[in-house]
Amino acid sequence: MTEEVKNSPIEDFDWDAYEKGETQGEKSREELTRTYDESLNTVKDKDVIEGTIIALNKREAVVNIGYKSDGIIPISEFRYNPDLKVGDTVEVFIENQEDKKGQLILSHRKARAARAWERINEALEKDEIIKGFIKCRTKGGMIVDVLGIEAFLPGSQIDVKPIRDYDMFVGKTMEFKVVKINSEFRNVVVSHKALIEAELEQQKREIISKLEKGQVLEGTVKNITTYGVFIDLGGVDGLIHITDLSWGRVSHPEEVVQLDQKLNVVILDFDDEKKRIALGLKQLQPHPWNALDENLKVGDKVKGRVVVMADYGAFVEIAPGVEGLIHVSEMSWSQHLRSANDFMKVGDEVEAVILTLDREDRKMSLGIKQLKKDPWEDIEVRYPVGSKHTARVRNFTNFGVFVEIEEGVDGLIHISDLSWTKKIKHPSEFTQIGADIDVQVLEIDKENRRLSLGHKQLEENPWDVFETIFTVGSIHEGTIVEMVEKGAVIALPYGVEGFATPKHLQKEDGSQAKLDEKLNFKVIEFNKDSKRIILSHSRIFEDEQRAERGEQRRQKRAAAPRAKREEEAPVLNAPLEKTTLGDLEALAALKEKLENK
Numbered sequence: 377m378t379e380e381v382k383n384s385p386i387e388d389f390d391w392d393a394y395e396k397g398e399t400q401g402e403k404s405r406e407e408l409t410r411t412y413d414e415s416l417n418t419v420k421d422k423d424v425i426e427g428t429i430i431a432l433n434k435r436e437a438v439v440n441i442g443y444k445s446d447g448i449i450p451i452s453e454f455r456y457n458p459d460l461k462v463g464d465t466v467e468v469f470i471e472n473q474e475d476k477k478g479q480l481i482l483s484h485r486k487a488r489a490a491r492a493w494e495r496i497n498e499a500l501e502k503d504e505i506i507k508g509f510i511k512c513r514t515k516g517g518m519i520v521d522v523l524g525i526e527a528f529l530p531g532s533q534i535d536v537k538p539i540r541d542y543d544m545f546v547g548k549t550m551e552f553k554v555v556k557i558n559s560e561f562r563n564v565v566v567s568h569k570a571l572i573e574a575e576l577e578q579q580k581r582e583i584i585s586k587l588e589k590g591q592v593l594e595g596t597v598k599n600i601t602t603y604g605v606f607i608d609l610g611g612v613d614g615l616i617h618i619t620d621l622s623w624g625r626v627s628h629p630e631e632v633v634q635l636d637q638k639l640n641v642v643i644l645d646f647d648d649e650k651k652r653i654a655l656g657l658k659q660l661q662p663h664p665w666n667a668l669d670e671n672l673k674v675g676d677k678v679k680g681r682v683v684v685m686a687d688y689g690a691f692v693e694i695a696p697g698v699e700g701l702i703h704v705s706e707m708s709w710s711q712h713l714r715s716a717n718d719f720m721k722v723g724d725e726v727e728a729v730i731l732t733l734d735r736e737d738r739k740m741s742l743g744i745k746q747l748k749k750d751p752w753e754d755i756e757v758r759y760p761v762g763s764k765h766t767a768r769v770r771n772f773t774n775f776g777v778f779v780e781i782e783e784g785v786d787g788l789i790h791i792s793d794l795s796w797t798k799k800i801k802h803p804s805e806f807t808q809i810g811a812d813i814d815v816q817v818l819e820i821d822k823e824n825r826r827l828s829l830g831h832k833q834l835e836e837n838p839w840d841v842f843e844t845i846f847t848v849g850s851i852h853e854g855t856i857v858e859m860v861e862k863g864a865v866i867a868l869p870y871g872v873e874g875f876a877t878p879k880h881l882q883k884e885d886g887s888q889a890k891l892d893e894k895l896n897f898k899v900i901e902f903n904k905d906s907k908r909i910i911l912s913h914s915r916i917f918e919d920e921q922r923a924e925r926g927e928q929r930r931q932k933r934a935a936a937p938r939a940k941r942e943e944e945a946p947v948l949n950a951p952l953e954k955t956t957l958g959d960l961e962a963l964a965a966l967k968e969k970l971e972n973k
Contacts, residue, residue, distance in 0.1 A: 424487045429464045439468055439482055447482030454484060456509035456521055458549050467491065488524030495523050496564055500554040508552050508566060510545050518545060520566055522552060533567035536576055537608065538599050540635075579611035587646050587653070592660070597637045605629045607641055607655055614653035616641060623658050623697025625683040632657070664697030665738045674730050678742070682724045687715045692726060692742060699740070702728055706743035709751055709784025719744075751784045752825050759785065759827065761817050764834060769811050777803045779813060779829065787827030789815060796832045796839065796907070797871045839904045842872055846899050846909055851916060854897045856881075856889060864889070866897055866911055873909070874899075880912035889913060 430446065431438035437454060439447045447468065454460045469486035499506050508522035510529070517530040529552070531539060539545075552566040595607035595614065604617045621632045633639065641655040672678075680694035689703040704716045720726060728742035751758075759765065759781065767779035767787065777789040794806050807813055819828035846852065846868070854866040854874065863877040876897065881889040889895055898919070901910035 424467055424469050424491065426465050427468045427482070429460065429462050429466060432460070432462055437484075439466065439484075441468060441470075441480075441482070443480055445474075445480045447480040449482050449484050456507055456549055485524055492523045492525045493559075496525060496554055496557060499523075500557055503553065505551050505553060505571065506566075507549060509549050510547065512546055513542050518542065520550075520552065522554075522564070522566060525562075525564055527552075527554075527564035527566045529566050529568065533565075533569045536569055536572060576611060583609065583612045584646060584653070587643055589643055589645060591643045592640055593643065594638060595641055595655075597633050597635050597639070600629050600633065600635060602628060605633050607639075609653070612653065614641065614643070614646075614655040616655045616657050620644065620654075620656040620658055623661065623664050624693060625691075625699070658697075663738075664695055665735065668695065668698055668735070672730070672733065674733055676730050677727060677747075678730060679725065679727050682720055682722050682726060685717055685720070685722050687717070689716050690720055690726075692728060694740075700728070700730070700742040701740070702726075702742045702744060706731065706741070706745055709745050709748065710780065710786075745784075751782060752822060755785070755820060755822055755827075759817050759820070761820060764814065764816050766812050767815050767829070769807055769809050769813055771809065772803045774802065777807065777813070779815065781815070781827070784825075785827070786825070787815065787817075787829040789813070789829045789831055793818070793830035793832055796835065796837060797873065799865070799873055838870065838872070839907055842870065842909075843902065843904050845870070846872070846874075846902050848899050848902055851896050851898050853894065854911065855894045856891050859891050864891075868897075868909070868911075874911040875909070876911045876913065880914050882914045884914075884917040 425441055427439040427441035427447070429437055430440045432451070435451055437449050437451055437460070439449055441447060449468065454466075460466075466484055467487040468482040468484055471481040471483055471486070474480065495506075498504070506522055508520040508527065508529075511519045511521055511526070513519075514528070517528055517532075518534070520527045520529045531542065533555070534542075534545065550568050551571055552568050553570045554564060555567045555570060556565040557563070593609055595609045597605055598608040598613060599606040602618075604615050605621065607614045607616060616629075618626055618629055621629055626632055639657065640660060641657055642659045643653065644656045644659070645654040646652065678694045678700075680692040680700070682690050683693045683699065684691040687704070689701050689706075691699045691701055693699050702716070704714065704719070707716065707719045726744060727747065728744050729746040730740060731743045731746070732739070732741040734740070765781050767781045769777055770780050770786070771778040774791075776791045777794070778786060779789060780786050789803075791800055791803060794800055794803065798806075800806050813831060814834055815829040815831055816833045817827055818830045818833065821827070852868055854868045856864045857867045857873075858865040863875055864881055866874045866876055868874050874897065878888070880900075883889060883895075895913050896916055897911035897913050898915045899909060900912050900915060901908070903909075
C-alpha cells in the first residue's frame with residue numbers, strides 16, 4: 377500500500393507580518409513545530425514499512441518513507457528487479473532511524489527476508505508469478521533469489537526445450553512460479569517452464585487442429601537422440617525417427633542433421649490425444665530404387681560398401697538407399713558354413729555379382745564367390761583318382777574325417793581308410809581338427825561335390841606280409857592292451873593287433889590273463905580281407921598236453937604186442953643165467969606140467 381505525505385497549511389498564519397520580517401510569538405513557533413511533527417510518519421526501528429523511490433543512480437536508490445529524512449539503499453538489493461524506476465513502491469526494513477551522521481538507515485533485502493516465507497507460501501497458494509534473480513549454477517540446476525530467499529531452479533524447469541548452456545542464464549532476472557516448499561528444511565523449488573507450458577498447450581492444440589497428413593512444414597532441429605530427431609514446428613514438437621531420416625542406412629542422426637538446423641519435413645502421422653507428431657525427411661526425396669540404372673541386370677558386377685553385418689550375411693549399399701544381401705553361402709565356394717564376419721566387416725568396400733534383382737519388391741541378392749572360378753568345374757583334371765594331396769581336417773564324425781583340400785573342395789576319409797593296422801574307434805584318436813593330413817583320391821562324386829579319400833592307401837598293405845608271418849598255428853609274444861566284454865585286444869609285433877576270447881585267456885595254472893600282461897599267443901585264425909587275427913594263449917599248453925597224451929597213447933599201443941609175445945615165449949626170451957637150486961625146482965615144476973598136459 378502506498379502512503380502519500382500530506383502537509384496541511386496553517387489557516388491563521390500572518391503572511392503580512394512574515395513579509396515585514398516580524399516574527400511570531402512563542403505560541404506560534406510551538407504550533408508550527410507541532411504541525412510539522414504531526415505531518416511525519418511515526419516509525420520504529422526494526423519495522424517493515426513501504427517507501428517510494430524518489431531517486432536512482434547506478435549504485436544507490438533514495439527512498440522516501442514520509443520521515444524527516446530519506447533513506448539510501450544499495451542498488452544491488454534490487455537486482456532481482458531490473459525494471460525498478462522512480463515512483464515505485466518498495467518494502468524497507470528500518471535498521472536505524474538516525475546514525476551518527478543523522479542518516480536514516482534502510483534495507484530492502486532484510487524487508488524481503490522478513491516477509492519472505494509468508495509471501496512464498498502465499499505465492500504457492502495463489503499460483504502467483506514472482507520475479508527472481510539467477511545467482512549461480514549448482515548441481516542439476518540454478519540458485520535463484522526470490523523474495524530474499526535462495527530457491528532451487530531445476531535444469532528441466534528452465535525452459536520447455538533442453539538447455540545446452542546453463543551459464544547464459546546466470547545474472548538474469550526472470551519470472552517464476554513456486555512449485556514446491558519444504559518448510560522443515562526451508563527449501564523452495566521454482567519453475568520458469570510452468571509459466572509457458574499453459575500457453576504452449578494452447579498453441580499445440582491450435583497447431584495440431586490444422587495439421588494434415590502429407591503436409592510439408594518448416595521446422596528447427598531441437599534435440600538429437602540415438603533413435604531420432606525432435607523438430608520444433610513453432611510451438612509444437614514432432615519426431616523424425618532415425619529410419620525416416622534417409623533412404624540409406626543411418627548409424628546416428630548426427631550424420632544427417634545438426635542442432636538448430638532449419639529444414640522441411642513432411643507429416644506422416646499425428647495423434648490428437650497424445651499430441652504426438654511423426655515426421656519424415658526422406659519422404660521429400662525420390663526413392664533411390666526408382667532412379668536405379670535400368671540397364672542393370674543379373675550377372676553384372678557392382679561395387680558397394682558394407683553397411684550391416686549379420687551371421688547369415690552382409691548388406692551392401694551399392695547406391696544411397698539401394699542395398700543387396702550377400703548371403704554367407706555366396707561368400708565362398710567352401711561347403712563349411714561360417715559366420716559372415718569371417719569374410720568382411722562394416723565399412724569394407726567390396727565388388728560383387730548380381731544374383732537376383734527384383735525392382736518391384738526392391739530386393740537384390742549378391743555374391744562374391746562368383747568372381748572366382750568354381751573349383752569343381754575341372755575337378756577330374758586337378759584331382760584325378762589316385763592322386764595324392766595334403767588336406768586340412770575340418771570336422772569329425774563317428775564314421776570318418778571331413779577334410780578340405782582347397783577352398784570349396786571337400787572330401788571324406790572313412791574311418792576304415794585311416795590305418796591298415798590300428799583299430800580306430802573314433803577319428804579323434806588318429807588326428808585333430810585343423811591338422812594337415814596326407815590323402816589319396818579314391819573316388820570323385822562331382823554331383824554332390826564330394827571326394828572319397830584315403831590315408832592308409834599312401835602305404836603298402838602290410839597284411840600281405842602279415843599273411844606270411846602270422847600263419848595259423850604260429851606262436852608270437854603279445855601284450856594285452858585292452859580288456860573288453862567279449863575278450864581282450866593283444867598288441868603283436870609290427871604294430872598289428874589281435875583278439876582273444878575269455879576262454880583263450882586262461883593260463884595253465886587256471887588263472888585268467890590280465891591287462892598289460894605279456895604272454896605267448898598262438899594264431900588260431902587269420903583273415904586278410906577283414907584284417908582279423910584271432911589268438912589264444914590257452915591253446916599253447918592245451919596243444920602240448922594233447923600231444924603228450926597222444927604220445928603216451930602211441931607208446932602204449934606200441935608196447936602192447938611185445939608184452940604178449942614175451943608172455944607166450946618167456947624161456948626163449950630169458951637171458952642165459954647160471955642155474956641155481958631155485959631154477960631147478962622151477963624147471964621140474966614146468967616139466968611136470970607139460971607131462972600132465
